Amino acid sequence: MRSGAIMAVGTLASRVTGFLRTAMLVAALGVGALADAYNTANTVPFIVYDLLLGGVLTAVVVPLIVRARERDPEYGARYEQRLFTLAVLGLAVITAIAVLLGPVFIGIYGGSMRGAQRDLAVLFARLFAVQIFFLGVSAFSGAILNTRKRFAAPMWAPVLNNIVICLTAAVFLLVSTGKVTPETITTFEVALLAGGTIGGMALQTLALWPSLRGSGFRWRPRLDFRKGELGQMGRMAVWTLAYVVITQVGFAVTTRLANSAGVRGRAQHLGDVGYTPYFNAYQLFQLPYAIIGVSVITALLPRMSEHAAAGRMAEVRDDFSAGLRLCSVVILPAAGLMGVLASDITTVLFAHGQTSVANAQVIAQVLQMFAVALVPFAAYQLMLRVFYAMQDTRTPTFISVAVVATSITAALIVYNTLAPQHIIVGIAGGFALAQTVGALVGWAILRRRLGGMDGRRIAVTYLKLIIALWPLIGFGYAVHAVVEAGLGAGLLPGILALAVGSAGGGALYLVFAKLLRVPEVQTMVSTVSARLPGGRRG
Template sequence: MSRLLRAGAIMAAGTMVSRLTGFLRTAVLAAAIGTATLGDAYNVAYTIPYILFDLLIGGVLSSVVVPMIVRRQKSDPDGGRAYEQRLLTIATIALIAVSALAVVLAGPLIQLYTSELSEKELRTATVLAQMILPQIAFFGLGALAGAILNTRDRFGAPMWAPVLNNIVVIGVGVTYLNITDGQSNIDNVTSGQLALLGLGTTAGIVAQSIVLVVSLRRAGFSFRPRLGLREAGLGEMARLGGWSLAYVAITQAGFVVTTKLSTGAGALAFDEGVPYGAGLTAYNIAYQLFQLPYGIIAVSVITATLPNMSRFVHDGRLADASEAFMSGVRLVCSAIVPASLLLMVLGPSLTVLVFAHGVNTVADAVYIGNVLQVYALAMVPFTLFQMLLRVFYSFADTRTPVMFAAMNVAINAGLSLVAFYTLPPGFVVMGLGAAFTVTYTVAAAVAWRMASRRVGGLSVRVVAAALSRMFTAALPAVLVALAVLWGVDRAFGLTPLSSAVVLAAGGGLGGMTYLVIAHRLRIPEVNSIVGMVAGRVGR
């Protein structure tokens, strides 16, 4: 537990700064380009490189590459160095080729992920995509460097490097806001303004990847191009990675549905005169905020846990692998539970404070907050599901997660289509959030049962008891936050200033209430976190 806490703390610090600067980046861009048509065009173009990266290497990194590198470090006479060099060489060549092809196919890719957009919106999104898609190569190179660093227990750089990316794009957003004087009409955007947005976004990823490559060299990795395909283990990687690619392909098929429905809903809402952005941009921002606690808390622990679980499984120590997983779950949930409940209460206050600026109105920000409230319901089951996948990955089992992906996409796509065709356009994105919640609740329950069989037992009773104590401690915190929200709203209404008061008082008092009650209930994970923080502050 202490080793996991130390590793988690290092990553959590970097991830927190990364996520918070990413949060500021999103707020600046939203203020500059809005949450309506121009914002949707940018977000579609911005999202596609991440989709292609996931299809090519992202899923394989977490499920196949890290366990394979760990095994080569244990078995190869050179500690796996030649294997890592071959892997980096082949990946770099492939990523450059894919980036070039993606730029050529930018137009068809945009049409694949959108619906109901005007000709001007499609042209704008395509031009932005052509300038943003080259970042696939840099993103992939940096991610692979980060994976190699993780196998050396160097967790800091991969968590801190995105901060530089965010700073660069924040500068781009501020510059755009200044030169356009707060005008976000897509019909008036110039080619120079699009170049600032597109090339500036790519520059951020370039800076991030350079930091990771430099950090890898400082960790003792010396790169030497190697093209020995036979020694690269590509056959094994293809066999295992094929299922990972199938997993990512299935989930991205589901993402196509979600993106088409959200862009379509936004266009229909705009045509009907809905007085707030209700499309893809609102969906993306709410999802990013939903991911903030998960990214700061859970990703750090998951990243530290997977190499350990892989080693335990490799050595046949299934009881130790089970205990590592259970410790990670309890540690993560001790922070995720109160975060999810407080977001359900304070979501609109958070989004009004951050996004009711520039070209965005209070109504735009409130809608994002309403979507966030729906998403908050999914935080615990989503986190559990993501952690459960690592149980299968530690066994080098990439086939079982494909089954989960197919199940999730079927449930989520079906419920999302129901929401699109039954709800008014202004409420469709909230319906998509509800579909997401139901999907991951079912997925977590099924995955737990199967993972328990694989690892030799995961005690539902132990986790349920721990979660019940955490929810018991969190509910009074929610009541405190609700009381502050009700009082401030009645006195001052909903403004960015009143929202700041609600977040400071309601969030602060609510968080303190949770910590005090959790300590009284002797929740060991909370006490461990508080003790570690107190010890560091006292130094």
């Protein structure tokens, strides 16, 4: 919990500045054709990274390094050097190939993009591909730091990236005049957006090196792998890569359909209802999970790996149960607040510059649907880490088939049956259904593997938290309704409803959780209080 609290504070700072970054980009680029081109192209580096390295880091590298260091500290240090060297060389090659394949990526993810919008998206995709190298080195450095129980730097480094992007968006607003479109954007404006985006990722990577050196890591390039090392990593990585490929197929379909919905919506004069509103809602949806879920999972993974390596499956089960219950303390009320205050959240964050209140309401509708997915999404992600701790990357791959099939099927149905302005909301609903399927299937399999899931204690905690959640939902809904009826929609009413609704609803939730004697809430409050100025540490 202490490790999770350190990361949660850093993640909170990262996500708050990330929201500011998103809001600044929305103000500068809007949510129309220009924003769709930028966001689709800027998603490509992360897709390529996830396909070829991201899943391997989480599922393979961390458990392997932990086990190598347990076997022999000196051997573990040399093993780190070999893996890091291999990653740097591989990233350089992958980045060069991705630059050449820019048009292919936009053809896959760009949907119905044509003309100037497609040309701009291809240019951005080629330029943004450089981020793959920095993203991979940053992630690998963070993985090494996590195995050394140094969690703060990887959570704080993205703040620098966000600040650079915010400054870039601010300068873009100052130098641009009128509404900028793919047809009217200048070479300088393209260079400004590309330079700021790439520069932010480079700074995020460089910021990790002082912490790496402080942990005792010194990179000395070496590729003298011992017999069997690459084979062991390869056997685990094959299934992980298969998992990532399957999930990216689902992402490609939903992204393409969302972009096509945006093109159809603009053609029918229905407004901006494409990928960018969906993208922005997804960023908001991930905040609670990123603050507490990622923090708890990252802190638990090395420990679960150690317990699994020693065959202590009961302790792995206890780690999972504790992690899920702690996550739920924040995840459940966050989902409730998203559901009742979505329009206030999106108005406050996005209704500025080239983005209207009506545009913000589109994002709010998608966010409300995503709120339904928050609890099963967090549970499913934690279950995946249990499989990875046991060095099982095959089972998550098979589970992902059911998840992605559900998501794609739902997305295709809504695309072919709903009006353009409702498609991205329906796609978000399909995502929620798919995450629920993943959580149920994962639970059933792990229950057999771990000899149980501590289900009774988890169920009791969830029941108490759900009871405590209803006063929050009622209060938040009442505040939103009163403010909207009296002051209408806008920035100031949104701020008022958001401040009063979240503060009052949160206080009611904590009071009822305490009355119901939910120990995880007390653990969370005590840990946070101990880290505040003047708090007791014990």
